[in-house]
Structure formats: C-alpha cells, structure tokens
C-alpha cells in the first residue's frame with residue numbers, strides 16, 4: 001500500500017510517497033482503509049519536530065481521518081468490517097490503511113461525505129468544546145474569531161452562529177474576509193491593519209467582545225485581549241503565528257476576564273460520558289444543517305505535500321482535504 005512517509009526532520013517537500021506493507025491490527029485495534037485525511041496546521045509542525053508529539057520515524061503525517069473498517073484485531077467490540085468511521089489520530093492518516101485503537105473511533109453519520117468527516121471530529125470538535133464547554137458562549141453575545149478563515153477558525157464561525165452569537169471574523173486578506181462572510185460571519189476585520197482595534201471598538205459600540213477564540217497567538221493576542229469586554233473569556237487555542245505570546249497578568253485583572261486553555265485532544269482522550277455527549281452534539285449540529293465543514297480544496301495522496309505546504313504558507317481557506325482511497 002502507499003503511504004506518505006516522513007523519514008527525516010524537514011519540510012513537506014522531503015516527504016516520500018512509498019510502498020509499505022499493510023498494517024496488522026494489534027489487540028484492541030482495527031485497520032481502517034483511509035478514504036480522506038484532513039490537513040491542519042499541526043501537520044506542518046509534526047514533520048519538523050515542532051509539535052507537542054514527536055512520533056518515531058518513519059511515520060505518515062495526517063491526524064484527521066475518515067474511512068472504512070477493513071480488519072479487526074483481537075478483543076475489539078462494537079465495530080464491524082464495513083463500518084464507516086472517523087477518528088483523530090495525531091498522525092498516520094496519509095496512508096491507504098492505518099491501524100487505529102478502537103477507542104478512538106467515532107461512527108460517521110451516513111449522510112456525511114468522507115471529506116467533510118475528516119474535518120468534523122477534531123476541527124469542529126475543537127470549536128464546539130472551546131465555545132460551548134470552555135467559554136459557555138451565550139446567544140446574543142459577541143464572539144471574535146482570530147484566524148477565522150483557517151480550519152478551526154472557520155469551524156468557530158459556524159459554531160458561534162449555531163449558538164446564537166454575533167460573530168466578528170478577523171482575517172488577513174479581502175478574499176479571506178469574503179470567505180468568512182460566506183460562512184455566516186456578521187462582520188469582518190483585517191487584523192493586519194494598524195487600526196484594527198478601533199474598527200473592533202466601533203463594531204461593539206465601545207463595549208468590547210465577550211468571547212475571543214484565538215488559534216493564532218503571536219502579535220495578535222495582546223491587542224485582542226485589550227479589546228475584550230468586562231468579564232469576557234479569552235480562549236487560548238493555538239499559535240499559528242509561530243510565537244507564543246506572554247501576557248502581563250494586570251491586564252486580566254483590569255478586564256475582570258478569564259483566560260481559558262483549550263486542549264481538545266486531551267479532552268477527547270479522557271473519553272467517558274463527556275466525550276460521548278460531545279460527539280453526539282457534533283452529529284446533531286451536522287444533521288440539523290447548522291455546521292457544514294468548509295472543504296475548499298481536495299488533493300490526491302501523491303500531492304499531499306503540496307496540501308501541507310499551502311497550509312504552512314497561510315494560503316489555505318477553510319479545510320484542505322487529501323483524498324486517499326478510491
């Protein structure tokens with residue numbers, strides 16, 4: 001079978017499409033024939049050893065997978081050959097088959113396309129967990145989404161609207177702003193412009209925003225936090241700008257606000273009823289038409305390195321997906 005292998009620390013261009021033996025499932029695992037794999041910012045980090053997990057080489061990047069169960073290992077209950085599933089695995093998805101711990105699988109709703117399913121578990125899961133569970137976003141509140149045209153950002157626009165918030169999208173180009181409006185954002189700002197905080201002030205009547213969803217960090221974080229409303233909630237989601245900001249605590253005191261960490265992967269790995277409720281809620285939002293993963297480009301497996309490059313170079317809008325199996 002084919003797999004896109006990372007054999008050495010390096011850029012996407014160093015990845016190699018190789019023929020490798022198909023995986024055998026260990027106890028508690030199933031083998032999934034991967035139909036599609038979502039590409040996210042972490043894929044560019046993991047191949048360069050800049051992510052929080054450093055898998056042993058060689059490995060295939062790609063953590064958001066959707067496909068069909070083709071083999072079961074010993075001691076697997078609740079899954080059968082032919083089941084359509086989705087999973088977040090951190091890496092391994094840019095391969096025609098992969099072995100996955102059965103506990104990580106989520107049933108794919110029949111109406112959901114495989115390409116959409118790759119975005120649903122982690123990307124929309126992160127936005128839902130952040131906005132509903134961590135920030136308790138209320139209908140009528142104002143939500144500012146940084147990096148709003150990206151993967152988790154575009155998901156946060158849709159989840160924010162589904163929860164009844166007024167959504168302000170921050171993005172770096174007019175094309176990305178138009179994309180965010182198309183997803184339902186009520187207003188857009190260009191946060192690369194010097195006057196972006198004044199723009200935000202005008203949009204909120206001087207009050208500031210109730211909730212900030214920040215997957216970007218860097219130089220955007222502090223000005224955003226300075227624009228938060230009294231008793232607002234600032235969600236720390238990621239650092240796509242590369243730099244991890246340091247914020248003076250007096251700002252948190254003066255705003256009377258909360259800075260809230262979001263680590264969806266750790267939440268998901270803890271399992272239990274909270275995870276089951278979360279997965280059911282995502283499926284219900286999808287089935288009600290409230291969320292529609294914004295798949296903006298689909299690449300074949302042989303071009304998956306180009307897909308990772310597009311995300312790394314800030315070129316992508318919404319979700320980029322690699323089609324793996326036929």
Ligand SMILES: NC(=O)c1ccc[n+]([C@@H]2O[C@H](COP(=O)([O-])OP(=O)(O)OC[C@H]3O[C@@H](n4cnc5c(N)ncnc54)[C@H](OP(=O)(O)O)[C@@H]3O)[C@@H](O)[C@H]2O)c1
Nearest residue numbers: 040041147150151152171172215237238239240262263264
């Ligand atoms: N905490 C969690 O549980 C969790 C879960 C999923 C992802 N994440 C993290 O969230 C972040 C975003 O992930 P993603 O998959 O949504 O990424 P993505 O699709 O690439 O989106 C990131 C956005 O950040 C903006 N950006 C600003 N400066 C950038 C730079 N120097 N390089 C690249 N993008 C830049 C870009 O929008 P503009 O061009 O409009 O600025 C881009 O659309 C990552 O750090 C990821 O690790 C965290």
